[in-house]
Amino acid sequence: MNAPQPVIDVRGLTKIFGDKTVVKGLDMRVNQGEIFGFLGPNGSGKTTFIRMLCGLLKPDAGSGTCLGFDIASQNDRIKPHIGYMTQRFSHYEDLTVRENLLFIGRIYGVPDLDRAVAACIERMSLGRYEHQLAGSLSGGWKQRLALSACTLHSPRLLLLDEPTAGVDPGARRDFWDEVHKLAATGVTALITTHYMDEAERCHRLAYIAYGDLLADGTAEELIAQAQLLTYAVSGPGLSPLGERLKELPGVDQVAVFGTNLHVSGRDGEALERSLAPFMAEPLTFRRIPTTLEEVFINLMQQGRKA
Amino acid sequence: MNASGVFSWRRFKAVVAKEFVQMRRDRLTFAMLVVMPLMQLVLFGYAINSDPRHLPTAVLSADNSIFSRSVTAAMRNSEYFDILRVVTTRAEAEDLLRTGTAQFVLTIPEDFGTKILRGEKPVLLLEADATDPSATSNAVGAFKEAVRRALDRDLAGAFGNLASSDMAVDLRIHAEYNPEAITQYNIVPGLMGTILTLTLVMITALAITRETERGTMENLLSTPVSPLEVMIGKILPYILVGYIQMTLIMLATRFLFNVPMHGSLVLIYSLSVLFIAANLTIGVTFSTLARNQLQALQMSIFFFMPSMLLTGFMFPFRGMPAWAQVVGSILPLTHYLRLVRGILLKGDGLEQSLTHVWPMALIWLAAVVLGTIFFRRTLD
Ligand SMILES: Nc1ncnc2c1ncn2[C@@H]1O[C@H](COP(=O)(O)OP(=O)(O)OP(=O)(O)O)[C@@H](O)[C@H]1O
Ligand SMILES: [Mg+2]
Numbered sequence: 001m002n003a004p005q006p007v008i009d010v011r012g013l014t015k016i017f018g019d020k021t022v023v024k025g026l027d028m029r030v031n032q033g034e035i036f037g038f039l040g041p042n043g044s045g046k047t048t049f050i051r052m053l054c055g056l057l058k059p060d061a062g063s064g065t066c067l068g069f070d071i072a073s074q075n076d077r078i079k080p081h082i083g084y085m086t087q088r089f090s091h092y093e094d095l096t097v098r099e100n101l102l103f104i105g106r107i108y109g110v111p112d113l114d115r116a117v118a119a120c121i122e123r124m125s126l127g128r129y130e131h132q133l134a135g136s137l138s139g140g141w142k143q144r145l146a147l148s149a150c151t152l153h154s155p156r157l158l159l160l161d162e163p164t165a166g167v168d169p170g171a172r173r174d175f176w177d178e179v180h181k182l183a184a185t186g187v188t189a190l191i192t193t194h195y196m197d198e199a200e201r202c203h204r205l206a207y208i209a210y211g212d213l214l215a216d217g218t219a220e221e222l223i224a225q226a227q228l229l230t231y232a233v234s235g236p237g238l239s240p241l242g243e244r245l246k247e248l249p250g251v252d253q254v255a256v257f258g259t260n261l262h263v264s265g266r267d268g269e270a271l272e273r274s275l276a277p278f279m280a281e282p283l284t285f286r287r288i289p290t291t292l293e294e295v296f297i298n299l300m301q302q303g304r305k306a
Numbered sequence: 307m308n309a310s311g312v313f314s315w316r317r318f319k320a321v322v323a324k325e326f327v328q329m330r331r332d333r334l335t336f337a338m339l340v341v342m343p344l345m346q347l348v349l350f351g352y353a354i355n356s357d358p359r360h361l362p363t364a365v366l367s368a369d370n371s372i373f374s375r376s377v378t379a380a381m382r383n384s385e386y387f388d389i390l391r392v393v394t395t396r397a398e399a400e401d402l403l404r405t406g407t408a409q410f411v412l413t414i415p416e417d418f419g420t421k422i423l424r425g426e427k428p429v430l431l432l433e434a435d436a437t438d439p440s441a442t443s444n445a446v447g448a449f450k451e452a453v454r455r456a457l458d459r460d461l462a463g464a465f466g467n468l469a470s471s472d473m474a475v476d477l478r479i480h481a482e483y484n485p486e487a488i489t490q491y492n493i494v495p496g497l498m499g500t501i502l503t504l505t506l507v508m509i510t511a512l513a514i515t516r517e518t519e520r521g522t523m524e525n526l527l528s529t530p531v532s533p534l535e536v537m538i539g540k541i542l543p544y545i546l547v548g549y550i551q552m553t554l555i556m557l558a559t560r561f562l563f564n565v566p567m568h569g570s571l572v573l574i575y576s577l578s579v580l581f582i583a584a585n586l587t588i589g590v591t592f593s594t595l596a597r598n599q600l601q602a603l604q605m606s607i608f609f610f611m612p613s614m615l616l617t618g619f620m621f622p623f624r625g626m627p628a629w630a631q632v633v634g635s636i637l638p639l640t641h642y643l644r645l646v647r648g649i650l651l652k653g654d655g656l657e658q659s660l661t662h663v664w665p666m667a668l669i670w671l672a673a674v675v676l677g678t679i680f681f682r683r684t685l686d
Contacts, residue, residue: 054528056685075683079530090525094331095324106320107529133331149525 005032007157007188008053010064010071015048015057022048024211025062030190030204035183037202038192041300045211046192047087050159053190054084067157080108083150087161087192089142093135097126097145100134101152108153116152123178124148139166147175151182158182158189164198176201196293207296209303219292226295228252229271230264235283248274253297264294317531321539329543336547339509343501343551347558358441358625363387364408366399371419373460377430380456381412386445399433405658406644409435409442409624422457422474429476436481437647441622446479453477495565495650496619498555499642503585503613504606506548510589511602513540514681519598524685533681537594537674541586548582549575559650569649573656577645577663584638584670591677613639641665 008030015023023045030036040046051057053066055075063070069077091100101120105113121127124144129137134145147163158179164172176198179189183203191202199205200219207215207222215222233241238261242254245263250270255262265271279285329336363381367374381387390408393399402408413431415421421428432449434442457474514536517523526536552575559565589606596602614620616634623634634640645662648654 051524051685055683056524056527058684058686076530079528082528084525084528086521086524086528088521088524090521090523092324092328092522093520094328099324099327103320103324104529106323107317107531109314109316 006030006065007032007034008036008064008066008190010053010062010066012062013049013052013059013064014061015045015052016060022211023052023059023208026208026211026213028206028213028216030188032188033183033186034188034204035179035202036188036190037199037205038190038208039194039199039205039296040192040208041210041303043210044208044303046208047161049208050084050161050190050192054082054159055079080153081156083153083155083158083160085146085150085158085160085163087165089134089146091134091142091146091149094133096131096133097121097137098130100145101149104149105152110153120148120152140168140171143167144171151178156187158187158191160189160191162192162194164193164195172198196291196296199292199296205292207299209300212303214299214303215295222295223290223292226266226290226298228264228266228290228294228298229268230262230288230290230294231271231275232257232286232288233261233263233278233283234259234286241278241283245274245278250274252301253294255294255297262288262294264290264298266298312532313534314532318535318539321531321535322542325540325543329547335509339505339547340550340554342505343555344558346501346504347497347555347562358445358622359385360388361386361409361441361445361624362390362407363410363412364390364399364402365392365412365414366394366396367392367412367414367418368394368416369414369418371422373419373422373457374414376456376460377414377453378412380452381449384448384452386448403433403435404652405661406435406648410445418475422461425474427474427476429478431478431480433480437651438618438622441625442481446481449479450477495559495646496643498552498559499581499617499639499646500614500619501555502548502551502582502642503639504610505551506544506582506585507589507592507609508603508606509544509547510540510586511592511596511606512589512599514590514593515596515599515602527683527685533678533683534674537587537590537677537681540590541583544586545579545582548578548586552578552582565650567650568653569651570655573659574646574649577649577659578642580663580666580670581638581642581645584666584673587670587673587677588638591673591680594677594680594682613637616640618643635665636669638666638669641669 006029008028011027013023013026014021026049038046038049048057052059053071055071055078059072063072065071066078067081071078092103095103098117098121101117102113105117110116121130124147126141126144126148129141134142137145143163143166150158150160164175167175179191183189191198193199204218205216205222206213215225217225238256242256242261245251246254250265250267251263251274252265253263263271263275275285365378378389382389387410393402399411399413403411411433413433415428418428430453432446434446436442453475454473461474517526560567588609592605592609593602596605612633616626616630617623617637617640618634619639623631623640626634641662645659648658648662
């Protein structure tokens with residue numbers, strides 16, 4: 001890959017449902033071969049944004065290109081090269097796994113379909129369920145079927161809406177390995193997720209809250225931008241302690257992590273002033289690097305205030 | 307893989323194959339599609355009577371006496387007959403009757419007036435297209451009464467001496483095509499069209515809304531598949547269902563109701579494809595408009611009502627007010643009823659049938675165009 005080419009390049013994308021603006025003037029640029037994580041609280045407009053990209057919804061304002069084609073007028077040119085995995089299972093429950101894959105393959109005109117489907121089933125370990133009706137699969141296996149279906153036609157852009165929701169850790173790891181392999185061959189992926197470990201596996205991230213794009217960059221950039229100071233507290237009685245700390249000035253968020261309490265705030269001095277009275281036996285306070293999770297929760301709180 | 311566009315044979319085949327598998331899996335619906343027509347056939351297989359007026363009538367007259375004029379005037383006054391035209395040859399009259407332009411042909415013989423005056427009892431012949439006996443029976447009754455009155459009055463006035471209790475003419479009535487005037491002969495072939503209308507419109511009306519409700523539409527719309535491929539692909543498997551229903555009804559018609567079948571079965575089978583396709587496409591068009599399956603169902607029933615009432619199935623077409631006839635003529639069933647009755651009861655051939663075929667083709671085409679226009683390409 002030489003100079004990075006934008007695969008998604010949109011400006012001011014807006015969607016209004018009734019009197020509610022669900023996506024507000026969103027700008028986004030995703031380069032070829034990038035794995036782009038798209039995060040945000042429930043109902044923030046992620047699914048809506050993806051639907052606008054692949055022509056399922058008409059933007060009320062804004063414009064842009066997807067794979068070099070105009071998203072408003074050249075949908076027909078875009079669709080053959082996209083693999084869209086919907087958030088809600090959207091394959092035929094009254095068809096078997098294999099029949100679903102064959103249908104999708106025929107629609108996209110996958111060459112040598114029988115072999116492609118067999119390979120896909122093998123790769124996703126779907127063999128055991130090949131002849132089972134999709135409707136009778138467990139949630140995780142439905143996800144895997146949907147994933148297989150959206151990669152079957154070797155799309156150039158993957159739009160994956162919570163692809164790993166309800167998938168076990170092993171399968172999630174397999175999935176991410178697969179996505180990275182594809183990305184290495186030049187496939188671009190836009191992935192929404194609520195898992196922090198998955199966010200960390202993306203090349204770049206965007207955070208959207210209630211329609212507004214609040215942050216955009218690599219994980220390190222986002223952490224640096226947030227300028228959060230975080231302390232880990234350990235010792236007895238963490239739960240009531242957390243409740244008390246929350247009320248104090250400078251403390252933006254408190255969360256329990258196993259036997260630790262993470263306390264963070266944007267205003268470092270105020271935070272340290274508030275924590276000082278508690279820094280005594282039996283409690284131990286440690287400054288730790290801020291994680292993405294704290295950054296996102298912080299962004300979400302800001303979004304809510306805005 | 308760059309074969310995009312309005313229609314791709316490959317994608318179309320994919321949709322058809324998928325629909326066939328889904329249809330096969332949906333056993334209950336399939337069973338209902340087969341059992342329902344038979345039940346309706348038995349339930350509806352009885353006469354529904356009615357009293358249409360202003361039936362088109364042709365007069366074949368070789369007489370210009372006062373009597374022939376008062377006979378036609380009396381017929382007109384009875385309101386049952388509209389004298390369309392006066393023809394001069396037998397061939398013309400027969401043609402009008404066969405094509406259905408005229409429901410009746412009245413033949414007034416030569417020297418009708420003179421013969422009456424001489425007391426020779428001339429024959430006054432009324433031929434009726436009795437394919438639909440409910441349409442003609444009342445008119446025939448009114449005819450006898452009207453002629454008797456008219457002649458009595460004329461004779462009592464000017465020629466008092468000839469007035470008698472006896473009829474001055476010999477009235478003959480020929481019911482063509484269904485001489486015994488058995489209503490079931492008419493109803494049962496009509497039922498075939500009605501049942502096909504109901505089941506076929508309904509089955510496809512549900513087809514696309516079902517995809518929307520189950521969420522599969524979101525996936526389908528993100529693929530390169532085109533509206534036309536989806537629409538026609540969904541219709542094709544159900545054409546087969548339509549034919550299965552048709553066969554069942556035809557068998558019942560023949561063996562349960564003993565309706566005679568004159569025409570060619572090959573003809574009726576091959577021409578029915580248009581009617582079946584038209585109904586299925588109308589159903590698909592409904593489902594592109596409806597937001598959910600309930601709405602789609604309501605629309606089909608909304609469509610079924612006029613199909614029952616305004617097509618000549620329940621009430622004779624010509625007995626309906628003009629506006630209703632206009633509405634009726636844009637419903638495929640109207641033309642199909644004429645086609646089926648024509649073939650089964652009159653033994654119509656291809657040539658006579660074509661007059662009923664092209665309106666169905668037109669309706670089908672219109673439905674395809676509308677469906678493609680209304681098909682929602684987005685989830686908005
Ligand atoms: N078709 C629609 N009509 C009206 N409102 C809608 C429609 N689709 C989505 N919304 C609203 O738009 C907002 C954003 O929804 P969206 O599904 O895009 O959120 P999301 O970020 O994908 O959330 P989640 O993480 O829960 O999947 C929500 O408030 C939702 O209620
Ligand atoms: Mg979503």
